[in-house]
Amino acid sequence: MLPVDKILKRVARSPALLAVIIYALPWLALVVLGILWLAEHDWLVPFVGITLGLILLLRLTLLLLGRMRQQRVATPVDGDHSPIVTANPEWTARELAVFQSLCAGIPREPRPWNDLRPLALELVEQAAQRLSAGQKGALDFSIPEALLLADRVLIRLRRNLHDMVPFSDRVSLKTILWTWENKAWFTHGATALGWAWRAKRLLSNPPAAILQEIQAAVTSSGDGGEFRNFSVAIVQQILLEEVARAAVDLHAGHLRFTDEELLEIELGSADLDKQMLAQPDEPIRLLVIGQVSAGKSTLINRLAGSAIAETDMAPTTPGLTRHTIEIEGMTYSVIDSRGIDGTDETAQSLLSQVLECDQVLWILRANRPARAPDVELLQMVDAAFATRPLRRVPPITVVANAVDQLLPDWPYPEHLLPIEAQTTIAAVSAAICADLSCREAIPIVAEGQIWNLDQLTAAIANGASDALATQRNRRRITGAETSGSLSRELSRGASGIWEAGRLAAGKLFGR
Known part of the structure; x- marks a missing residue:
């Protein structure tokens, strides 16, 4: 059998390949005609030079990113495990070292959420053992100290939500719960919208749609899963580091039930609440x-x-x-x-x-x-x-x-x-x-x-x-329909996106 006959026979057996060839032929003809037009107007050499320059620039960029990732992987463990959560400025050098040691032991890969509770309890136990020379356990603290700790953590959480999450003070828990309970419908809706967009793209520009589907099939080998795992790992790391920070505060004696502590927490709550106060009465x-x-x-x-x-x-x-x-x-x-x-x-x-x-x-x-x-x-x-x-x-x-x-x-x-x-x-x-x-x-x-x-x-x-x-x-x-409310919410969203981007860049490139 002649080689041409073999090729035609294989093409006939593959409808997808045949469709790609049929759709690609007009674009191939357009590319040939475009090259001829560039040659006639003496623009072919500049076009080739610019194309090669862009390709070289892209290759250098990818090479630089690859080197940065390699350096990130090769970074020593101590540098790689720098905490995300800020330390308490009142800690001594020993307490700071315990906190950094606890954070260094937190796993960086995503774990099942059910495993976080024993990991958190282990962090509290280690903090108690190291700070008391083995004299205290994980739960050796009083109820007032636990309440003071909860108040401090909640103040930080309220401040972060207020500064970085738009409309966090307006969305009710009922709405969030309803959204969570109906997340399957939202997933189905997003899938349906995705298929509708792909169908529209196929009808409006079949060659480009087919090439994009091929590109997506080639480049989607785990990228979404890697990003999702990275995000989950970051969130879990922050949660466990907050536990480590709280454990050091508890077992280092920074949460005594004193008037000074109560006054400090009260003033901290008041400072945050001033930002959330209702506006003064109008006429x-x-x-x-x-x-x-x-x-x-x-x-x-x-x-x-x-x-x-x-x-x-x-x-x-x-x-x-x-x-x-x-x-x-x-x-x-x-x-x-x-x-x-x-x-x-x-x-x-x-x-x-x-x-x-x-x-x-x-x-x-x-x-x-x-x-x-x-x-x-x-x-x-x-x-x-x-x-x-x-x-x-x-x-x-x-x-x-x-x-x-x-x-x-x-x-x-x-x-x-x-x-x-x-x-x-x-x-x-x-x-x-x-x-x-x-x-x-x-x-x-x-x-x-x-x-x-x-x-x-x-x-x-x-x-x-x-x-x-x-x-x-x-x-x-x-x-309250105040002027600038939308800009304020956008500012809060921008702050949250900036912090998330800074955190992701720091973890990816070691900065």
């Missing part, structure tokens, strides 16, 4: 809600004691207007909202404002029985907070404005209301409370002869404590 966000021309702007002017809100430019406040006023010593940021007009757009806008406020002042006109838009909006508010069980509902003060419009003999001398007027006002307030499911609707007159404004001011001030509690709850749940 109370008092949202004023009501239908068109319910008297919102007029009432804001009365509360402020001056004309800070426009009352005669338009029948409703366009958008949102914010005013800062003082009510019985408390600072309020009063938000004058657009009037309720029965449209879904306005209702949704006001609902979003209620979710972001601390206290609500809901104004209705006593002489306007059409309260269906108010009832509908209040039902939306109740439903929104029902889906947010962790959020506090802002205190709502309901006001029945313009009660004078129901009293034909208004104003009365010295505001002494006759029985008939009191009965009318009480009936209106009861009707409003029945519609809005509130306990009280404070009757007032905000225009002309002002009446009962002191009672309203007192009611607003009495709700200040609940309003501040609502503000703190809202800021805690929503993450």
Whole structure:
């Protein structure tokens, strides 16, 4: 049989090889045409020179990395086993030597996690024996000393999490546990996405996809496993070195139950907690809600004691207007909202404002029985907070404005209301409370002869404590939405990546 026939017969028996040849032929033709084009334009020699230079540079880089790895392997054991965890600066030279000796004995290869407990106990035992000349064992320490040690270790752990792990103070343990319990689904999802990407790559560029699959099959001989084993070994080494550090602290007498130690730990906790403190209270966000021309702007002017809100430019406040006023010593940021007009757009806008406020002042006109838009909006508010069980509902003060419009003999001398007027006002307030499911609707007159404004001011001030509690709850749940929060989380992530990279480089190249 001719050699050509043998080649064709073997190619026919291998569909994969045949596919590679078929897909490679157009690219091979393109390479030939490209070389001819370079030769025609006298660019072939520079192209070959640049290519050879890049290949030489790559080879030198790989050679340098290989030499560094060889030097790392050839480094003496003492230098290779330098601790990752920093030593206690208060240790004596003998205690430091014991710590370094314990760290040198920690295995550098990954071990089953169940083996870490006996290894840790052995480290504690060795520390106790060496530091006490054989007089103490692994568990010869008091409960107060153990509690002090736990407090110190937890402070370091909290600081590292806060400085290097983004959103570590916002992700709940419930979410982490759920993710761990469903990790199989995440693995399947990642696998499915990988196959989908490979299919898309195959459809868009078959030759490149096939060559990349071949390259991946050739170069994936254990690289992922080596990296995973390296990462596990580093984590286990850090854990065991933390145990060794704690054992030296315990058995060298650095954790005595003294006032100085307690003060130091308390101050250390306070310094860290200062970074985690909630932001100081902001002015109370008092949202004023009501239908068109319910008297919102007029009432804001009365509360402020001056004309800070426009009352005669338009029948409703366009958008949102914010005013800062003082009510019985408390600072309020009063938000004058657009009037309720029965449209879904306005209702949704006001609902979003209620979710972001601390206290609500809901104004209705006593002489306007059409309260269906108010009832509908209040039902939306109740439903929104029902889906947010962790959020506090802002205190709502309901006001029945313009009660004078129901009293034909208004104003009365010295505001002494006759029985008939009191009965009318009480009936209106009861009707409003029945519609809005509130306990009280404070009757007032905000225009002309002002009446009962002191009672309203007192009611607003009495709700200040609940309003501040609502503000703190809202800021805690929503993450306080401060400017630069994303940049701060990115900075924390960058710190963690930098430390991990520095650690990996140090272990790989001995630096």
